[in-house]
Amino acid sequence: MVLERVTPLATLVESRPVADTDSFDGAVEACRGKIFRFALASLRDSDAAETIAQDCFIKAHRSWDTFRGECSREAWLMRIALNLVRDHLRNRRLQFWRRASATSLPQEMIAGVVDERERSPEARVLLQERVREVWGAAAELPEKQRTVFLLRFVEEMEILEIAASTGMAEGTVKVHLFRALNRVRERMGRRI
Amino acid sequence: MSSHLTSEQMTEAVLGDYSRDVGAHLRECAACHAEVRRWQSDLSAFGSAVRNWSEAEATAAPVRRKAARWRAAFPRPFSVVAVCASILLLCVLAEFHYFGGRDLSRSAAVTIAEPSDAVLMQDVNAELSRTVPGPMEPLSNPSVAR
Numbered sequence: 001m002v003l004e005r006v007t008p009l010a011t012l013v014e015s016r017p018v019a020d021t022d023s024f025d026g027a028v029e030a031c032r033g034k035i036f037r038f039a040l041a042s043l044r045d046s047d048a049a050e051t052i053a054q055d056c057f058i059k060a061h062r063s064w065d066t067f068r069g070e071c072s073r074e075a076w077l078m079r080i081a082l083n084l085v086r087d088h089l090r091n092r093r094l095q096f097w098r099r100a101s102a103t104s105l106p107q108e109m110i111a112g113v114v115d116e117r118e119r120s121p122e123a124r125v126l127l128q129e130r131v132r133e134v135w136g137a138a139a140e141l142p143e144k145q146r147t148v149f150l151l152r153f154v155e156e157m158e159i160l161e162i163a164a165s166t167g168m169a170e171g172t173v174k175v176h177l178f179r180a181l182n183r184v185r186e187r188m189g190r191r192i
Numbered sequence: 193m194s195s196h197l198t199s200e201q202m203t204e205a206v207l208g209d210y211s212r213d214v215g216a217h218l219r220e221c222a223a224c225h226a227e228v229r230r231w232q233s234d235l236s237a238f239g240s241a242v243r244n245w246s247e248a249e250a251t252a253a254p255v256r257r258k259a260a261r262w263r264a265a266f267p268r269p270f271s272v273v274a275v276c277a278s279i280l281l282l283c284v285l286a287e288f289h290y291f292g293g294r295d296l297s298r299s300a301a302v303t304i305a306e307p308s309d310a311v312l313m314q315d316v317n318a319e320l321s322r323t324v325p326g327p328m329e330p331l332s333n334p335s336v337a338r
Contacts, residue, residue, distance in 0.1 A: 036246060036249075037246035041242045131238050133234075134234055135238065138238075154239045154242045174209075178207070181206060
């Protein structure tokens with residue numbers, strides 16, 4: 001019985017296709033999907049996510065030449081997107097009525113979730129139900145915990161990558177991730 | 193180590209960042225091992241669900257953008273006017289197409305019927321020019337009638 005350990009960062013970086021993020025067009029090509037996905041998972045509103053992705057690249061284009069190279073272009077773009085998502089959430093903080101719809105899981109989201117190996121209808125329903133629970137629990141996480149949680153489990157980013165994208169220290173990312181996971185687990189109910 | 197992993201140890205195990213003791217326990221305890229595997233599977237399914245959804249939404253986005261551009265280019269009042277004008281135009285065209293022939297035949301019929309109309313008008317004029325109404329004419333000149 002061997003558990004899957006997290007893949008080391010070096011291996012992960014090597015295995016990924018190298019994207020040309022030095023040019024603006026290359027960066028858009030390489031990071032657009034990722035930024036849209038993160039915004040969509042955070043805001044649960046595809047129109048808003050699209051706006052965030054566009055605004056992110058507009059901002060990046062304006063300050064493209066002032067990029068100091070302290071982190072990768074990808075991490076820099078992700079940081080811009082994080083700030084835009086944060087601003088968006090602050091602006092709509094009073095719209096609490098939207099929360100109800102925001103926590104409901106889009107049906108199309110779980111449509112393709114089932115693993116081919118899990119063919120029985122019971123297993124499929126059970127898995128969809130668990131995904132629904134994680135989705136609901138993630139919606140109730142505090143902002144920083146949710147950000148780290150999504151970057152880790154949706155974007156499959158490593159701790160160091162998350163730290164570079166969020167501007168947090170590595171230890172802080174670990175603490176947020178640990179707390180987020182604990183909360184989600186509490187919410188879903190422990191088995192043991 | 194106690195009978196099962198604590199919540200914190202479980203979280204560490206799910207994140208794949210666990211101590212040697214936790215690793216040893218996981219090898220021995222089937223329940224904890226199953227729980228960690230279940231968690232990893234749930235989180236992995238969650239991640240792929242969001243990625244699938246995002247992909248579907250991203251594919252749908254250009255269509256939505258096009259629709260939004262169309263809406264922006266043709267605001268509602270203008271589109272309502274455009275639809276009304278189109279309907280009106282269609283009605284006019286239909287009128288020409290379907291009733292144009294009949295109108296011609298009708299005008300021909302009018303031309304043919306013209307003499308009878310003239311006769312009728314003469315009768316009407318004669319009727320109006322009478323000094324007394326038709327039914328009372330015998331009374332106005334009784335010698336003629338009898």
